[in-house]
Amino acid sequence: MTPAGHQQPSQHAPELRAAARHLGRRRFLTVTGAAAALAFATNLPTAGVAAAAELDAAKITENPFTLGVASGDPQATSVLLWTRLAPTPYQADSGLPPERVTVRWELAHDERFRHIVRRGAAIAHPEFHHSVHVEVGHLDSDRIFYYRFRAGSWVSETGRTRTAPSSRARVDELTLAAVSCQAYHEGYFTAYGHLAEDDVDVVFHVGDYLYEYAVSSVGGARNYTDRVLPDLFNRETITLEDYRLRYALYKTDPDLRAAHAAHPFVVTWDDHEIENNYADDIPENSVPQEEFLLRRAAGYRAYWENLPLRRPQRPAGPDMQLYRRLNWGRLAQFDILDTRQYRSDQAYGDGADVPGPESDDPSRTITGATQERWLLDGWRASKALWNVVPQQVTFSQRKLDLNEAAKMSMDAWDGYRASRGRVLAGAKAAGVDNLMVLTGDVHVGYAFDIKDDFDDTASRTLGTEIVTTSVTSGRDGAEKPANWDTYTRANPHLKFYNGRRGYTTVRLGRESARADFKTVVAVTTPGAPITTAAAFVTEVGDQGLKPV
Structure with a gap:
């Protein structure tokens, strides 16, 4: 990002967004951003419109379910x-050839599929890289189900999923897991193997499912000795083909596959699904805007193809509405945010700096005006005991040094303080008493009290923020990072800080919520055991984290 004179967000370049929506399929697979592509592109076919022939699934001679199964939302x-x-x-x-394939699916009450509830067929279209998204309705609420797919003679592994409780149900408890930041080249997905065995109702992935960086033939820090990865992974993702192949690499990981098969996921992205620290249509580096929009369109399409998302999230070129709302009876409302696609450019560049007039400009936003109104309107209408906000970057104030005018991250909410102020004012106006923010991004575990005034330790605590550490990003990490003393002294509302890899579980109840920070000692070697580094509770009606 340019520190000064930064570009304006994409609402000022609608013609570029429209052009990226009409990028021809063949060029979409190969283009690296040439501006000429925008002038000559034709419509990208959508499933059901293209005249692809049908492949007889009986002719598929190798297992087509190498990427596993998943469920979501x-x-x-x-x-x-x-x-x-x-x-x-x-x-x-x-x-597979560019032909559509009929895939059959089954949903049952039991793992052996003796009591099948629904079955049907779906078309795996080549335009969507033979991905299948099946929305099965008219089911009993608050129920566990098992599912599988068939293509020809091949049968997928069995997945386990569930429905949420009805909107009017009184629910006593929900256990969720929060995960983020899984750079394949930084280590093994050991945490996912443990998560697959954990007793949780739903998993929230709050960003950086994919990294755009090259992966070497030995898998980077995985340092494989029993396999050699193809050279096609040893480059940064730019094109649709690049992103599709990178998802294939990630989703062949057995631990990630196991976690997806065991639990439904609710996903939202951050930056690395496209490119580090991008802001709306503004790239990290100085490339033409039209090039970046083509790249964003490619990344968004591959994201939808490879993750368990519903039809309203299907992208249109470089645009994709990922913010959405889910409910768990009257216990919890989840407002899943997208703080990447609609944000203003980072103030003073995208690193650390002292907040100033630019970062505090009230016209700047991290959510965009439409999403901000949607969030605040949702809180006003909420009947839930807990209002939980899964999102990407650190929400609470985080001073990075002990200077009177401390540096803060301009990529986090500290770089958009007016935006944060409006959100917190909206929470207070709506009477949100039990607010919890779920965050990723920073490759460490944090537990914050969200203060009405972060610089006044005596001010009211408005909620809590649970920052889950990374699955692998940052490699093995350390229990007590080198800046631990500085951060804990500079931020008295920071109640926990740990630099190991892992995931976090949160049990929401009618009287309190408990967060368990679960870590492994190493990801550069496989098989590390999982331990609970710390646990905290916050009481209903009396927010503030207390160690267990």
Whole structure:
């Protein structure tokens, strides 16, 4: 990002966004951003419109379910089931011709599929890289289900999912897991293997599911000795083909596959699903805006193809509405945010700086005006005991040094303080008494009290922020990072700080919530055990984190 004279966000360049929506499929697979592509592109086919021939699934000679199965966004009467056919996942075409394939699915009450509740067929379209998103409705609420797919003679592994309680149900308890930041080249997904065995109702992934950076033939820090990765991964993701192949690499990981099969996921992105620290249509580096919009369109399309998302989240070129709302009876309302796609450019560059007039400009936003209104309106209408906000970057104030005018991250909410102020004012006006923010991004675990005035320790605590550490990003990390003393002294509302890898669970109850920070000692070697580094509770009606 340019520190001064930064570009304006994309609402000032609608013609570029429109052009990126009309990028031809063949060029979309290969273009690296040439501006000429915008002038000559034709419509990208959408599933059901293109005249692809049908492939007889009986002719598929290798297992097409190499990327596993997944489910997502549980609702009271419906589930979303996902898979993608890829007999040879490390090839651009995944080992299938550009023909549609009929995939059959089954949903049952039991793992052996003796009591099948629903079954049907879906089309895996080549335009969506043979991915399948099945929305199964008219189900009983608050119920566990098992599912699987068939293509020809091949049967997928079995997944486990569930519906949410009805909107009027009195629910006593919900246990969620929060995960983020899983750079393949930084280590093994050991945390996911443990999460697959954990007893949670739903998993929230709050960003950086994918990293755009090159992955070497030995898998980076994984340092494989028993396999060699193809050279096609040893480059930064730019094109649609690049992003699709990178998802294939990630989703062949057995621990990630196990976690997806075990639990429904609710996902939102941060920056690395496209490019580090991008802001709306403004790239990290000085490339033409039209080039970046083509890249963003490619990344957004591959994201939808490879994750368990419902139809309203399907992208249109470089645009994709990812913010959405889910409810868990009257216990919890989840407002899933997107703080990347609509934000103003970072003030003073995208690193650390002392906040000033630019970062405090009330016209600047991290959510965009429409999403901000949606969030505040949702709080005013909420009947939930807990209002939980899964989102990307650190929400609470985080001073990075002990100077009177301390530096803060301009990429986090500290770089958008007016935006944060409006959100907190909206929470108070709506009478939100039990606010919890779920965050990722920073590759460490934090527990914050959200203060009415972060510089006044005696001010009212408005809620809590649980920052989950990374799955792998940052490699092994340290229990007590080198800046631990500085950060804890500079931020008295910071109640916990740990630099190991892992995930976090939160049990929401009618009287309190408990957060458990679970870590592993190493990700550069596989198989590390999981331990609970710390646990905290916050009481209903009396926010503030207390150690257990």
